[in-house]
Amino acid sequence: MRHLALFILGLIALPALALTNVDLYQTEVVLDQTIDNADAQARVEGMKQVIVRASGDRNAVSNQVVQKALRQNSQYVAQLSYGQVNGAQSLRMSFSAPQIRSLLSQAQLPIWPADRANLLVWLVEESHADRNIIWEHSSSAVLSQMKHQAESRGLPLTIPVGDFDDITGVEVSDLWGGFIQPVGQASQRYPVDAVLVVKAQGNSLRWTLYDQRPATIGVTRQSPLAGSNNGSDAAEKMIHQLSDYYAKKSAVVVASESSEAIKVRFTELNDAVSFFTLENQLKKLSSVAALDILKIQGNQVTFNVHLLSSQQEFEQEVRRLKDVVQRESVTDEPVVMLADVEVIEPSNEPTSPDSSMPDTAVEVAAPSEVIPAVEVTPEKVVPAELILMFEWQGKPYVAPVPVESESEVTSDAALAKPDVISE
Template identity: 70%
Template sequence: MRHLALLALSLVGLPAMALTTVDLYRSEVILDQAVDNADAKARVEGMKEVIVKASGDRNAISNQVVQKALKQNGQYLTQISYGDLNGSQTLKMGFSAPHIRSLLSQAQLPVWPADRANLLVWLVEEGQAERNIVWEHADSSILTRMKQEADKRGLPLTVPVGDFDDITGLSVSDLWGGFALPVGQASQRYPVDAVLVVKAQGNSVRWTLYDQKPATVGVTRQAPITGSNNGADAASKMVNQISDYYAKKSAVVVASESSETLKVRFTELNDAVGFFTLENKLKGLSSVAAIDILKIQGNQVTFNIHLLSSQAEFEQEVKRVAPVVQLENAIEREVVPPVTVETGLSRSEDLAVVNAESNDAEAIQPVTVESLPEVIPAESILQFEWQGKPYVYTAPVEVLPEDANDVSSDIEGEALDSSTSSNG
């Protein structure tokens, strides 16, 4: 029994994995009861938060593909419920991870993996009389804002608990003076990936980020990252800058993929103007993420359409915004022609012909093998006939000034007078 107790204690003392897995696809938004359709607007805001958190890009919500998807947020929602936050009613939402990742790839936006660096935050606030270290459960408006912004960005933060080891292991002067070695030594008891030291004075913050394991802080020559921010939102700005740094460091752009793609052919496109008009209309559809041109043959164009919604919704949108008539689907079955292969020279005793006079074997003939044609499975292609009016070039008409006729008359009159005078 004693051995089991010792084993349990030893397991408790082992450091956990530092990288923290962030729940990227949940959000909670306060409902604004003063506006119409409060739930609908909250769903949009919740999806925006998830997209920023998953991509690591604050500008992701301005992407054209994302803007279309926000209008169809119901396709991405998996859970929805009501909650309460500080006395205000909230809407709690869960979104589909595969669908959000697919949306980011369609929009060519980065994906910031859910396993993220955990930062230990040493926060020192300067008051009127003294400076104090802010511990995990302290009542600090700066720490609250930091946590709120870090939650929106999906940046894991760990705040020292402020127990006996913390209080005796590090002093305010060590933090304020920027002494890296004692900071690193005091931080080693926490399983984190980096250490952030923040010094707050009123509405300004100065910060130093040691993007390295605590055991190497103050030991190696790796230079820290520093910055400063001012204003009422200084803490939020700081968290956003650090989040941008880690997102840029770890995020990747995944090759474009779609939850559903569709091949669509348009016929009777007899001029370039019609083609570009059609292409722009397709790109503007809310059901379309992106389009690829597969083939142009005669007056027909075949597209590969990356859909944000169902095929039925796409068909309805096309017929609503473009001058087209839907035709029967085309069935294509591509057959690869047979290939003739020469296998080289071969000889069989049964086929050998012996020339009695010269005792030479008959020349060996190459054997030709014709492979069977390869048949690719049939494919259905959605078809529309373009009904747009053909482009007609109109030559520009030269317009004379309003007084051109008067000037012409004056010139003719002067010429006539001159002619009369000379005759006289």
């Protein structure tokens, strides 16, 4: 028992790693029973919430690639179940984390990692002549708005519990007046990464974010972030600003490499207009996330197509295009990747005569230049890949010929006609 107590004390003494792992891929949406296909609409709404939460970008759902994926939302759903929210039926959804991350990378959207900064919130509300600290169990519309919006954005918040240590550790005047030393000391009992002080007056909020560990508040010279918001949704605006700040600070954009990518070659593209027409048609396909041009040779173009769906669905969509006909697929030649190239220089030492040769004098003409031997060690062999073949059958582009108007023709004829002098 003694050893257990010492172990626990040791853990308390160690600096806490306060980053909180947020569940990004689960959500719950109330079903709108007044519309048809309420479940389908709820899946779209749930996927939008997950994409915003995972990317940290409120505008991510407007991305063209994401818009295509929303129409195929069922392939991103991992689990579904029904629940209740305030007496209304809801749909609980769990989305596939690898597929959502792959979608974000295909759309060139940032990925905000699930390990996120935890904010301790000191909220003071002013009503009439009183100012009160809002604790975790307090009834507060502002706090409810903050919690709801923070959960939607995936921003972890910690609210002080309001026990004896909290009540005696900090005063309302300290929070309202911006006295940071007592605020930092009172916050040290919570394993958080930052401290947020919010002052609410009616529909107005003023806030200060100390983006640092509580133990360093008032000790270092790090400047806090401050802002203000107005209106009935002031708390939601504040959470959006804070979420955008942390997402920009921590999110990364992953290269647009997709595990679902195929090579596709189109032939008979005899002019630039045909190429751009085809490219635009391919980008509009719901199965296509992005296109990379691998090679242009003569009237052939080879694309690397990143898919949002299966190869079969892609082929079906391409076959439905007006001016495209599918041909038999071909296999690309394997490529040998060279590693080290070692050049073996010729030796300048005289070569001893072969003992098996007779002792007759042999005159050998020395070459003017000795070509060194080259030893090549292959690093790896890239296996052959299947290339889907299609033929473009659109009509070639014909530049319009300017047509002269009748008045211009008449005037030209008049200029060409010789003058007639009447007597």
